[in-house]
Amino acid sequence: MALERKIQLAAYGLFIAALFLAPAFGDEFWLNRIAKYLVYGMLGVAIALTWGYAGILNLGQGLFFGMGAYMLAMSLKLSSPTSLAQGSDTPVPDFMLWNAEPGAPTDLCCINKGSVLWLPFQHQWFGLAMGIVLPVVIAGVLGAIIFRKRISGVFVSIITLALVLLVRLVLVDAQPITNGFNGLTDLGWLTIGGIEFDPYSRATYYLCAASLSLTLIAARLLADTRASLILQAIRDDQLRARYLGFDVPVYQTFFFVVSAAIAGYAGMLYVVVTEFASPTFMDLSFSVTMVVWAAVGGRSSLLGACIGAILINMIEAQVSETEALVEAWKAIIGLIFVLVVLFMPRGLGGLAHSLVARFQRDEQPSVSATAGAARSETA
Amino acid sequence: MFDVIFIGLSLSSILLLVALGLAITYGAMGVINMAHGEMVMIGAYVAVLSSIWLGANFLLAIPIAFVVTALLGLLIERLVVRRLYGRLLDTLLATWGISILIQQAVRLEFGLTFFGIHIDGLGPGLQNVTVPAYLQGTVSVAGLEFNGYRAFIIGVTLALTALTWLILYRTSAGVQVRAIIRNPKMAAACGIDVKRVNALTFAFGSGLAGVAGVMMSGFKTVFPDMGATMVVDGFMVVVTGGVGSIFGTILSSGLLGEINALVAIGTNDIIARAVVFAVVIGVILFRPNGLFSYKGR
Numbered sequence: 204m205a206l207e208r209k210i211q212l213a214a215y216g217l218f219i220a221a222l223f224l225a226p227a228f229g230d231e232f233w234l235n236r237i238a239k240y241l242v243y244g245m246l247g248v249a250i251a252l253t254w255g256y257a258g259i260l261n262l263g264q265g266l267f268f269g270m271g272a273y274m275l276a277m278s279l280k281l282s283s284p285t286s287l288a289q290g291s292d293t294p295v296p297d298f299m300l301w302n303a304e305p306g307a308p309t310d311l312c313c314i315n316k317g318s319v320l321w322l323p324f325q326h327q328w329f330g331l332a333m334g335i336v337l338p339v340v341i342a343g344v345l346g347a348i349i350f351r352k353r354i355s356g357v358f359v360s361i362i363t364l365a366l367v368l369l370v371r372l373v374l375v376d377a378q379p380i381t382n383g384f385n386g387l388t389d390l391g392w393l394t395i396g397g398i399e400f401d402p403y404s405r406a407t408y409y410l411c412a413a414s415l416s417l418t419l420i421a422a423r424l425l426a427d428t429r430a431s432l433i434l435q436a437i438r439d440d441q442l443r444a445r446y447l448g449f450d451v452p453v454y455q456t457f458f459f460v461v462s463a464a465i466a467g468y469a470g471m472l473y474v475v476v477t478e479f480a481s482p483t484f485m486d487l488s489f490s491v492t493m494v495v496w497a498a499v500g501g502r503s504s505l506l507g508a509c510i511g512a513i514l515i516n517m518i519e520a521q522v523s524e525t526e527a528l529v530e531a532w533k534a535i536i537g538l539i540f541v542l543v544v545l546f547m548p549r550g551l552g553g554l555a556h557s558l559v560a561r562f563q564r565d566e567q568p569s570v571s572a573t574a575g576a577a578r579s580e581t582a
Numbered sequence: 583m584f585d586v587i588f589i590g591l592s593l594s595s596i597l598l599l600v601a602l603g604l605a606i607t608y609g610a611m612g613v614i615n616m617a618h619g620e621m622v623m624i625g626a627y628v629a630v631l632s633s634i635w636l637g638a639n640f641l642l643a644i645p646i647a648f649v650v651t652a653l654l655g656l657l658i659e660r661l662v663v664r665r666l667y668g669r670l671l672d673t674l675l676a677t678w679g680i681s682i683l684i685q686q687a688v689r690l691e692f693g694l695t696f697f698g699i700h701i702d703g704l705g706p707g708l709q710n711v712t713v714p715a716y717l718q719g720t721v722s723v724a725g726l727e728f729n730g731y732r733a734f735i736i737g738v739t740l741a742l743t744a745l746t747w748l749i750l751y752r753t754s755a756g757v758q759v760r761a762i763i764r765n766p767k768m769a770a771a772c773g774i775d776v777k778r779v780n781a782l783t784f785a786f787g788s789g790l791a792g793v794a795g796v797m798m799s800g801f802k803t804v805f806p807d808m809g810a811t812m813v814v815d816g817f818m819v820v821v822t823g824g825v826g827s828i829f830g831t832i833l834s835s836g837l838l839g840e841i842n843a844l845v846a847i848g849t850n851d852i853i854a855r856a857v858v859f860a861v862v863i864g865v866i867l868f869r870p871n872g873l874f875s876y877k878g879r
């Protein structure tokens with residue numbers, strides 16, 4: 204067990220070191236792309252936390268990602284040059300002007316019904332805070348209702364799936380204040396403490412790398428707590444955990460909220476890196492794609508899910524260079540997914556664990572090997 | 583007002599055709615088939631292809647679509663789903679992968695595009711099917727005007743639902759399926775060949791989806807991604823109605839279809855869909871077993 208622990212630590216250390224060494228090997232354009240994949244990696248961690256540890260398959264993780272993205276994007280939209288140069292006291296997003304009724308005042312307070320909602324976003328800190336607060340509050344309320352009602356398994360997946368589609372429809376329909384299908388584009392840069400996060404700068408890359416590292420470490424520490432053990436017990440047998448006196452919904456809701464917070468944070472980073480927010484973040488296919496990443500990387504391995512997300516996207520980018528292969532790649536992803544679910548349900552992470560366990564058994568055929576195998580279920 | 587209810591009824595019919603297959607497979611086998619929407623899509627493409635290549639009429643496409651999608655369903659069950667019984671969420675994920683595969687197969691014309699071969703009616707573009715003249719126009723009954731094609735859809739749905747009911751409740755195969763819905767292990771212990779019945783059930787459910795696809799092709803454009811929303815809608819109907827209850831599925835498809843039509847008249851299509859989602863979420867939250875469910879034994 205000690206050996207496995209060391210290998211695990213080494214894997215985390217190596218991965219984080221690689222994150223920070225990457226800028227030595229590529230130009231700004233390449234780094235921007237990698238930064239985007241690191242954000243996907245955070246989503247992998249969020250999925251693994253709820254799916255692997257809590258057994259909750261959230262098919263609407265895109266909801267929290269999208270919320271984080273839109274909250275920050277609203278602030279950044281107001282700070283962009285196009286919004287500032289409308290000759291009014293408050294910045295006004297360009298799309299509101301295009302759609303304004305004749306005679307409407309050029310001011311954020313009353314250019315259309317609902318534009319008032321944008322007012323507090325003039326302060327960038329408000330957008331930043333809401334990017335975490337909103338997903339956390341929504342996830343908290345949703346989780347509390349779902350888990351108190353003892354809804355589990357596939358029904359949670361259906362509710363989250365329906366909810367993300369519902370919000371997406373409303374978002375698209377509220378065209379005057381959200382710019383509908385087009386989403387929020389042409390954003391300003393995030394500025395914190397005098398540092399401007401130009402998407403094509405090393406600063407932005409390091410922001411993403413540091414965020415991912417911290418998320419991984421925090422999630423790993425969280426997974427080592429007693430609460431996480433109880434959560435895994437709930438996943439394996441909910442009734443038994445309840446009879447043992449644990450307040451099951453509290454643990455489930457807590458991990459659900461943490462996962463939502465990670466997704467919201469990832470959404471904000473995504474906006475910083477790519478300079479847009481769009482309703483496609485709340486497409487069903489995007490939420491399921493996140494699950495694919497986690498499944499391939501290993502649903503019950505935080506690092507595995509993270510690497511799975513990054514790896515799949517890097518390969519996809521490579522393949523997509525050849526135009527003819529773009530569609531074929533999607534088919535390959537579908538095939539990989541079927542094969543992984545059928546033959547490798549624990550993904551790459553599970554594979555690594557089995558290898559370590561086998562190695563261990565050869566070294567010392569004793570009790571610790573079985574203990575290691577038992578532990579390899581989660582990590 | 584009456585036409586709104588009529589339009590709602592035709593929406594309900596499509597929902598029911600899609601959901602019926604899902605209800606049987608989910609209820610009997612505990613399998614969430616995300617590729618079910620692709621069966622609808624394949625059915626629609628059968629209508630497209632048969633009109634281009636066979637010059638066949640629209641009605642003939644219905645049995646062809648049933649056979650094609652049923653065989654495809656059988657193949658999927660044999661190759662993938664069979665290995666996943668008892669792992670509900672995994673069936674959802676694996677069949678999602680299959681649905682992507684099928685979509686891409688149609689888009690890439692089964693890989694023939696790589697060899698520069700193009701088949702009319704396949705590929706990434708949009709396709710259309712013309713409904714024969716005798717199904718267009720309006721029918722008037724008792725002084726009320728009905729859109730002919732919508733009436734046709736409702737008729738086909740009624741016929742297929744009746745057929746499904748007959749099979750389930752009046753044949754020995756149906757008794758076996760219902761036994762499996764109640765308790766698969768007990769059914770196996772009583773000598774029912776669960777694997778075989780499951781495979782046939784899956785094929786039948788897929789076939790129904792194929793017929794739904796032919797119906798869809800008559801009033802919607804046909805394209806490779808069209809199934810994705812269908813499976814979500816169908817699944818909502820099943821969950822709202824209550825898992826394993828055919829009767830519940832029929833009623834909930836009626837309910838959701840009418841809500842959709844009524845709200846759409848007052849506001850717009852997008853809000854109508856949103857309201858339907860909200861209703862479904864509400865139902866799951868307050869009646870997790872659906873509106874009409876019966877307990878397994």
